Amino acid sequence: MSASPVLSVKNLTTSFLVDGEWKQVVRNVSFDVHPGETVAIVGESGSGKSVTSLSIMRLLSPASSRIEGEVLLSGRNLLSLPESEMRGVRGNDVSMIFQEPMTSLNPIFTIGRQISEVLTRHKGLSKQEARAETVRLLEKVRIPNASSRFDEYPHQFSGGMRQRVMIAMALASKPKLLIADEPTTALDVTIQGQILDLIKILQEEEGMSVLFITHDMGVVAEIADRTIVMYRGEQVETGPTEDIFHHGKHPYTRALLSAVPKLGSMQNHAWPTRFPVVDMATGEAAEPVEVAGTITGGKTPVLAVKNLVTRFPIRSGLLSRQTGAVHAVENVSFDLFQGETLSLVGESGCGKSTTGRSIMRLVEPTAGDIQLDGYDVRRLDQVSLRGMRKSVQMIFQDPFASLNPRMTVGTAIAEPFIKHKLGTAKQAKEKTADLLEKVGLSADMAKRYPHEFSGGQRQRIAIARALSLDPKVIVADESVSALDVSIKAQVCNLLLDLQQNLNLAFLFISHDMAVVERVSHRVAVMYLGEIVEIGPRAAVFDNPQHPYTKKLMAAVPVPDPSRRGIRRGISNDELKSPVRDMDYQPPKREYREVSAGHLVQVG
Structure with missing residues (x-):
């Protein structure tokens, strides 16, 4: 050195x-x-x-x-x-790149102009020289068609491509x-x-x-x-x-390391398994505990989705006529049983969150059949829809956005119980105290406001609120993805414990393959609005069949320093767009059964 x-x-x-x-x-x-x-x-x-x-x-x-x-x-x-x-x-x-490139790029100037400015200011290049050097830098960070993208604006780039632009800008002056x-x-x-x-x-x-x-x-x-x-x-x-x-x-180093889910670490576990929790005083980690399920497999599913389609119209022109549609969810079918976790996994834009919202009719599906705890969801009027939502609740990625900052957390947790007229104010208060204890907080915290809690505690409050109506199904939409690794482990353990104690069914929506492997009974992989592979967790993770499933798994960072020199050789392709013309007819898909319940899309 x-x-x-x-x-x-x-x-x-x-x-x-x-x-x-x-x-x-x-x-x-x-x-x-x-x-x-x-x-x-x-x-x-x-x-x-x-x-x-x-x-x-x-x-x-x-x-x-x-x-x-x-x-x-x-x-x-x-x-x-x-x-x-x-x-x-x-x-x-010295150059710096940040987490969110959109906050560092000026939306009113083209990408090319913003990089060129660094070169003209720090290197004294002429306008023509700066343009040529900018194109070279964009090519260097593997942006396809760099010369034609010089005059495009930040909003025309995906998140990953914007981060490449930031790296190109950071490299412009050849920093040490x-x-x-x-x-x-x-x-x-x-x-x-x-x-x-x-x-x-x-x-x-x-x-x-x-x-x-x-x-x-x-x-x-x-x-x-x-x-x-x-x-x-x-x-x-x-x-x-x-x-x-x-x-x-x-101890903190050991806590950080033990909380990292490792892809492939579930091969000896039949059931979803708790994350090991480290004692910060000693640095010793508890052994991972399997959470044995009570899945009532052969019986009627609590949620049955058949041929679900959700499309969003694209309108343009003076009269706002529909010129196309975003095919967000295309012909999706699955069952979910009481006491089971089915994970929907895939990248941004694959349709997994829209699937969850369509089931609850937070967005209106275009076609398909949704049966939930005896309700025919698509045929419900507003009064019946409210009744249905007692059976299914949603936990979102950002708990702060779903909690009213002017309402104490006790009032927020009790609100659904009172609105649905499930009991008296005294019963609501008792229920709130019980739920706060259930999610690992204390009953006296009910008087506090959301800003007085950490992110992990706020997510626990959101879980308590979702449980106030005694639902049978919880749709957890990226509910742990914004949390620090040790807090993520704690919240996942909480969800597993609640599932075991209350026999809850989870539709767990996530892009984190290692977490999904740990908490799931079954897994469905989504790509461009369609399920491309679905099956028992062990079957999908130990024997992935679809190229997209393999690609997702190959990209997961492995907490093993001996792999530091390895290049994954992942293609630089961006996720394709789900936008289609008006006359587009989706192809009829066929599935091949690899093993019991393990289905893979063909072609």
Whole structure:
């Protein structure tokens, strides 16, 4: 390793002004990043990892923040530079890419203009030279038809392609160091795989150092030479990535690692299995416990969906005539039994969330048959629809959006019970206290408001609210995808326990293959509005048949540092569009039965 690091951080301490007092949020962080090296800072929300990167770049407001210590870039202390000099460092010597590219790209300027501006400002290139270099950069980050996409706007690019544009912009001035702050968190797993591969390839080509900030230990294993673990503003462990993974000493490091679901770890388990929970005092993990089910298989399903179709019209022109349709769900059929978890898995735009919403008639299906706990869902009037919703409840990805910020959580949980006239106000209060205890919170929390809870606690409150009507079916729509890894494990364990105790049926909608493998009895893989493979969890995961299922599994980051040099070779194709012309007739699909209940779409 080179004697002189590209970046040397010494005793970095960052404080924020809170109610007139300085509060330390990052304390005494020290590390080096050497030429060509990738260092990962890993930790969960509130650990201080992003504040560390923003402090290095001096992107925090000087009025409300104070940064102490030293940040040496090639020997020059960035913390002592005047702001005018610091502007020359940003985007030139050090570049940064963020989690959400749409917040970093200006929607009113073309992609080409935004990258060219970096080149004309930092490199002094002419307009013509900047255009040629921009096209070269877009090609370098594997954007197809780069020259024709120069004049397109950010909204014309998918999330993954926008992130590539951000990387192209970051590379424009050939920086010594790239800081990547959660650059793949918001992306689908196959797109995440492409971006990780791309960063590795570009790093080799450019000889660039990378400081990679993430909460995902699978990503850390794939990309980092060395790892810094942060917890509550402090670095609790630092070392080569292999050592951290195989000989992690701090209880928090072990907690992070044990909470990461590993694809293929369910081969010896017949039933959905709890995540191991680590004791933060000792670092010891409890053994994973199978949650034996009570599925009433051969009997009548609690939910039966046949040939479900949901399309959204596309209108254009002066008279807003329909010119096409988004074929969001196309001919989807499945059964769900009491006490069972069926997972719908696939990438953004595959139709899995629309399927869940169509079942509850939160969106109106175009065709098909939905039988739910004795209700013919598509034929219900508004009064009957309200009655049906006692049988099925939904948990969403963002609990904060589904809870009224002006309502105490006790009132929010009791509201469905009171609205459906299921009992008195006193009974509603007792029910609320019982539900809060059931989801691992205390009854006295009922008086608090949503903003007084963490994200994981808010999701527990949303689960309690969904349970207030004693439903038989719960549609969990990406209900754990926004949570930190250890909180995700806790909420998944809670759902498994509730299922066992209350005999609930879950339609679990997710894009996270490793979580799906852990919690499911059966799995349905969706692609472009259709189910392409469905079957028992073990059959689908141990013997995937459809090319798209195989592609999804190959893209999942594996928390094993020995695989760091591996390139997945995932194609750079984007998910195809479900938009169709008015006269489009979907092809008739046929399914082949591979083994008992394991069906795969043919052709």
